Amino acid sequence: MxxxxxxxxxxxxxxxxxxxxxxxxxxxxxxxxxxxxxxxxxxxxxxxxxxxxxxxxxxxxxxxxxxxxxxxxxxxxxxxxxxxxxxxxxxxxxxxxxxxxxxxxxxxxxxxxxxxxxxxxxxxxxxxxxLNPGLTGLLPRWAAARFTEVHGLTCYFGLLDHFTEVAADDYLQGAADGVSEPLAAWRDGRRRPGALRRRTGARVPCYPGTVTALPHLPTEGERLARALGIDRADWYTVVAGEHVRAAFDRVHALDRRDAAAALRRASLLDLAGRAPYVLLLAQLDGLSQGRAATSTVLLRGRRNAxxxxxxxxxxxxxxxxxxxxxxxxxxxxxxxxxATIDRLRASGAVTELVVLDAAIEDLDAVEEGAL
CATH class of the missing domain: 3.40.50.720 (NAD(P)-binding Rossmann-like Domain)
Structure with a gap:
């Protein structure tokens, strides 16, 4: 049972x-x-x-x-x-x-x-x-099997979906618990506070329109970097909606109930008239069979839940x-x-999963890739 x-x-x-x-x-x-x-x-x-x-x-x-x-x-x-x-x-x-x-x-x-x-x-x-944490840490591990050494990792994770009451509360608790440090990155095998800056009005390949890229170092990312022996890694949360971005900036001044309600309202406003999506990009740089190599994993899904x-x-x-x-x-x-990727493919929850021999910044020019 x-x-x-x-x-x-x-x-x-x-x-x-x-x-x-x-x-x-x-x-x-x-x-x-x-x-x-x-x-x-x-x-x-x-x-x-x-x-x-x-x-x-x-x-x-x-x-x-x-x-x-x-x-x-x-x-x-x-x-x-x-x-x-x-x-x-x-x-x-x-x-x-x-x-x-x-x-x-x-x-x-x-x-x-x-x-x-x-x-x-x-x-x-x-x-x-x-999904996050979980698949966001496992997917780079899956892609790393193509490399003999991984030196660098860049991840962009974003979604357009509604915040449920539980999801909003969990997000706020995670921020309070410090499971992710804003603006921090992984440099030379250790956590480097303040290494990155927020990017507003940015263009990130595969994401529609302009977005806000919020850099942070999650504890899951730190464990991944240590396990793979990575020297340099950057993680970004991609916020595609202006209402959610604005809510993120002001929830710290609200009590928990009001902050969760603000996130829920903002997510519904951003979602109005648009189809929900989940998009994860993970670029790995390193060596493959003795040669310098770069690959980017692109994963799409319909909904967070x-x-x-x-x-x-x-x-x-x-x-x-x-x-x-x-x-x-x-x-x-x-x-x-x-095994996990195979099961996710069979579930139908993943609508697209490809590995491209290109950097993230070059994806808009890439027409197709092969696993």
Whole structure:
């Protein structure tokens, strides 16, 4: 039995649907609204995606007995509930007591530090198993297999989508927790504060119109740079909407509730009349077979929640198949890059994925590329 906490929510519904297609086991879908859980359970049970048994169960992650009843009997507990800081380590502790493995669509450095490594010596806990962080760290690892050495990395990640209440709260908490340092970059094997500047009214290849590029160094990026032995790396969040950019600049002066509401309103204004998208560009510079080489990975998807759910489901399948060793892990470093990319392709959540033998700045002149 695989229990999906928050299994009918924005991310949880995509995760549940993907797991039903992948078929690693029967599903238990839970949340505070039993009607919504039963509705999705009935939809999946009646679908033609496979012979997946689906049951619904009411659960409140703030109520320990309720959460434990949901976790008991599960082989893997998957957390898609939020906001992540409110769930904290509650779900992970319930998984431990139930003797289950654990996968979290979110879960950052704070949760990782809260998990006792000794308690996970005979089971797996996989955190940050979503789009960002998660796929944003795994995709460069996948592309790095083309190189014998990687010296430089430049990443642009952007999306046009709506902020849900949970997503807005998680974004604000992440900024408060310091999981990403604005204007910092990776230089000569270490974090360099203030190395970069914001670019407003910029043109970034493959992104429509002009955008704002916000430089930052995420902890996921620092782990990636250390693992690959990178000398120089830059990360940018690309903001395509003027309303969200303006909201980012003023949320620090608002209380949490008002700030989250401002982000939600701004995202809906930017999305009005436009199709949502996710776009990630990752340029790697280094050596391939003794020669200088540059490659850029381009990934497109439709929605944040859809890609996050697909990654979470892929991570859950990897745990179910014993592909992840026991212990606590971040998804970007623990999942097999090629197997995960293959599963994401099969999910349909990725609409385009190519590797181009060109730098990002040259992509507008590149007509086509081949994997």
């Amino acid at each position: 695989i229990g999906v906490l928050g299994g009918y929510g924005d991310v949880g519904a995509f995760t549940s649907r993907a797991l039903a297609r992948l078929g690693p086991g029967p599903l238990r879908i839970g949340g505070r609204d039993p009607v919504a859980a039963r509705r999705l359970g009935a939809e999946l049970g009646a679908s033609d995606v496979g012979a997946c048994e689906v049951v619904a169960q009411a659960v409140d992650f703030t109520d320990e007995p309720s959460l434990q009843r949901f976790a008991d009997g599960c082989r893997i507990l998957v957390n898609c509930a939020g906001p992540s800081h409110a769930v904290a380590d509650r779900a992970a502790r319930a998984a431990l007591r139930a003797g289950a493995d654990y996968v979290d669509a979110a879960g950052d450095d704070t949760l990782f530090a809260a998990l006792d490594p000794g308690a996970w010596s005979d089971r797996a806990a996989v955190l940050s198993a979503g 859809e890609l996050t759910g697909a990654v979470t489901a892929a991570a859950t399948l990897a745990v179910a198949r014993g592909e992840v060793p026991s212990g606590r892990h971040f998804a970007a470093g623990a999942l097999d890059p090629q």
